Amino acid sequence: MAAKILMAASGGIVLLFGVIHLAYTFWGSALLPRDPAVMAAMNEVHMGITKETTVGRAWIGFNASHSIALILFGLVYAFLALAHGKLLFDSNFLLTVGFAVLAAVVVLAKLYWFSVPLAGGTLALACYVAAVVAARL
DSSP states (O other), X not given: OHHHHHHHHHHXXXXXXXXHHHHHHHSSSTTSOSSHHHHHHHHHSBOSSOXXXXXXXXXXXXXXXXXXXHHHHHHHXXXXXXXXXXXXXXXXXXXXXXXXXXXXXXXXXXHHSOHHHHHHHHHHHHHHXXXXXXXXX
């Protein structure tokens, strides 16, 4: 039972961060540059790969898709832990993929983001690892 709760907590943390990030993407200024001139320039400059979008529009899309991926991960792993724990904890594939995703989030947070996503990612990873250990006991 502890393994299921820890895994659901891990998924819940990721889900919460994804929902907050999605809200910040479309409402408020938390994910916008502090200098309005930078955002104005982003909205005028096209991406190197295409002229069909601007850096500003791509910025919104990247943030939204990042949020959706976090939400999906959180929902799937929390659901599997609570509704199909045996399937999840008996699958080396699912456990390895989940670990790899969370480890990548922690590395990205350390290298490119800031302390809040680093703390959340680290906590989610710690719950995840504790869940796997608890399931093996």
